[in-house]
Amino acid sequence: MLELHGIAKRLGSFGMSGVSLTLGESEYFVLLGPSGVGKTVLVEIIAGLMRPDAGRVLWEGRDITFDHPEKRRFALVYQDHALFPHLTVAQNVAYGLRATGAARETMISRPSAIAEMLGIESIMGRLPATLSGGEQQRVTLARALAIKPRLLLLDEPLSALDTGNRARLQKELRRINKELGIPVFHVTHDPEEAMAVGDRLGVMLDGRIRQIASVEEMFRRPSDPDVARFLGMMNVLPVAAVNGDTCLVRGVEIRVNAPPRCASHVWIRPEEIMVSSQPLHDGDRNQLKGRITEWRHRNPLMSVCVSLTDPRVPEHLELTCLITHASFRKVGIKVGSSVHIAFRKSAVHCF
């Protein structure tokens, strides 16, 4: 089990502080954050390649903050693969075993077992420069796994890959985590990737961890508007006033389930907004009128932007709705056409 307690580090204009988190036995943890927020610094602190200004790193309860990286057995995989260009694939994979003085049999048997698992047996004699991006990342992974790491650190490991390769390797990473039981600390800027691989997520903004939650929780109940926006959530809107169970949003009264009195923002989940050509007769729902300004494919759904034209709406307000292809056709969506939108109270999340 890995524990971080109050990690702080300042490097030039960048700084992080108060970073605390726990990584459970064979857990897949994803740290999400925009580029340049210091995720790599945190990874390198965990790996022992950098020392924090304050805070402690614990492994199984023991303080390892100042242990050398070679003593930790935390294998690190970078985005740009960092394969040793002068060594063959086989030599790359065996590098860690050689460095730690493994027994001769292990040095032969383990690389071949891992090569088989990752499907790289046929390229063991090649040099890294001759490999494709996907192959290179597989080899890097094999090299990391060869030392039987106690923890796998992944720094944007899939960002340089194309969509197909990324999806395959995401699956591979899940499998490695679950089948070999190796805990993973994975850092990325991509919410979709985080969703695809993680058990638990942390969001880091401005050098602080804003929220740590399971994937479901994170995407259902982000802790604040910044986190929601970073996760790519649409329809995050400021609240002007709260009155009973209604929030005033840009002049529109939106009914919400038990809003906190100090709510500053609402998030209207776009996939829970219904779009129709006729008004719905359902008093439970918030109902508004609008005009379609744009629509886009957003596999597997369609995204439709609706500018509200309700006479009750004094300010400009645009909502994005995610609807299925079926209802897209049924409603007959066209730019400029008038539509009615409706959503339940439960579709609205307050911050």
Add this chain to the structure above:
Amino acid sequence: MADTSRRFRRPGVGWFELALALLGSLVLLLAVAPLISITLSTPLGDLRDAAADREVVNSIGLTLGAAFLATVFSAAAGIPLAYLLARRRFAGRALLLAVIDLPIVVPHSAAGIALLTVIGRQSLIGRLFGHSLAGTVAGISLAMAFVSLPLLLNGAREAFSAVPPRLEKAARTLGASPARVFFTISLPLAWRGILSGMILMWARGISEFGAVVIIAYHPMVTPVLVFRRFNDFGLVAARSVAVLLILICIALFIVLRVLSRPGTEEPPSA
């Protein structure tokens, strides 16, 4: 041909680029003309005589040997320093970099005099050895090293800088100690640059005159020999020795260019 003429008529390629090319060829002529001229004006017979001259052969051997010694010893001590300078940021690093470049701006005869105060009879080192290092091969090597060290240190530092730090970091997390990382990752990846720095240093040592002549008139290195023959017997006598030395330096230079040519590296045997 048709292709080139068309390229010349392309818009934007006109008198200005022509002027650049003309000025460029002037500079090139300055570098190449004397070398071609002296080589062409020296009869082959003179060269053969010079190559058979014991004094010349001894001095060339001394020059190559002393410069080689200077290079090897400097490499042993300098490569680790170059690695540190490439990898670590520490207080005084900028000052150290400036100090390394100092020999480039110091006049070499003055450098020789300065060196004499360190290795002469009255100096600490002189007293330690019981006599001055001036007039010895060690003294000559020291003079050569003093003036050519920047070439090795800067070459090696740049070679190490070109190795991505992430390779070294990844190796550390795989269980390799810093020493192991240095010998299995950094050094093998930087050796081309280091080697070309060493050859450059060697060549610079061979061609050194100013500092060496202050430290040692005898034993006589080839540049000093060329100077003496020119003074004593004139141009023709000095010319053949000069050409011999030039040819050796050019050969070294060609080896250097071949070595530092970027290309695919063969995998080392496992």
